[in-house]
Amino acid sequence: MPERYRIQFPQADSQKLGQDEIFFTLIEDGKEKRLRFHDYNEIYKRPGLYEQLFYDRLRCNSPAKVADLLQRALNTVREPVTELRVIDLGAGNGMMGEVLKREGVARLVGADIIPEARDAAYRDRSTVYDDYYVHDFANLDNDVHDELREWHFDCLTCVAALGFGDIPPRAFFNAIKLIRTDGWLAFNIKETFLDHTEHTGFSRLVRELIFSKYLDIYHLERYRHRLSMEGTQLFYYALVGRLTASIPEGFLEQYGIED
Ligand SMILES: C[S@@+](CC[C@H](N)C(=O)[O-])C[C@H]1O[C@@H](n2cnc3c(N)ncnc32)[C@H](O)[C@@H]1O
Structure with missing residues (x-):
């Protein structure tokens, strides 16, 4: 117990x-x-x-929701989840990793900015991740970057970790750039990030990506992420898309997106 x-x-x-x-x-x-x-x-x-x-x-349901939509997208194109090579950004203590591992992905690497996350993942879910990187993805050393590339990731997952003082646009962008050109992105965002009146760098990055030629959207679903402390429902969007081409290095600058 x-x-x-x-x-x-x-x-x-x-x-x-x-x-x-x-x-x-x-x-x-x-x-x-x-x-x-x-x-x-x-x-x-x-x-x-x-x-x-x-x-x-608080009844968080996001790892299951994002993983389910990813699975459904893979079903659409008849690709097996068992061949997926995933980097799980903002992995924390491994809640998303646990779901992906259960589904049988081929490789699963966690990444977070704090060592306590990796320590907790290894302590509580020791068999989930093949490796776990503790780095600031907004400023990756060349060595780490090269090492990460050797995993040949074709899927980025990121659950409950984007925006709000968590993962900034540059870190998310750098992680996307580690994914193969026809690879998958599966993540969730607060619902207001899709509202055009919201001008944070992160919400603009997501909106520009969605409407860009670099991403095909397979699923975009509004769902209950969790409850607030007051018991009200907090809605997020879960998004699963497939990269269609390499996103240019200057994408953030092109749209004036800052961290
Ligand atoms: C709410 S937790 C989500 C953990 C897990 N994905 C889940 O769904 O339970 C957010 C995680 O994002 C991590 N995080 C925050 N800023 C980050 C950054 N710049 N780079 C990587 N991870 C970051 C935090 O350390 C934390 O572990």
Whole structure:
């Protein structure tokens, strides 16, 4: 039986806070500790806390949803998931990796910016990833970049990790550039990122990609990502697309997209 934690949500309505400012209280050894949802290092250090918070209590459903749409896209073109060579960006402690592994992908490499994510993935899901890179993908060293290319990835997954002070456009773009020209992208984004009134670099990158000649969209589905602390439904889009050509290096600059 995994350890259960005493978690308290704040009295005040947290809906007005930015998604990266939302916090909860963890009661440990009689002491109260306030943690933000984005204090991933503190959360991953405690086995099962991430799962209890986001998956049990807030009913996150995104790895299953994104993996299901990816599987359906592969079915459409009659390609087996078992040949897929996947890099899972913002992999965290391996929730998406676990689903992909179960589906039998050929290679699965995790990537995250904090070592606590890799440590937690190896601790809690030791057989899921073939390798796990801890690097800032916005600034990859040449050596690491060359090493990553040797995996010959044909699929990038990225779940619950884009925007909001998580993965910036440059890091996502650099990861896309590691994928074969006819490879797959499978990720989710907050629904407002598709709204043309939203001008963050990330939402513009996604919109430009969707309408570009470099990506064929197979699935774009609005679904319930999880609940908020107030119990309201948070909707995201899950997107699965296939690259059709190499995206030019200057794509971000061309559209004035900054991190
Ligand atoms: C909400 S978690 C999602 C984890 C996992 N994909 C899941 O669905 O449960 C977001 C993850 O993105 C990672 N992250 C944030 N910024 C990043 C960056 N610039 N590069 C890589 N990973 C990043 C965080 O460390 C965290 O592990």
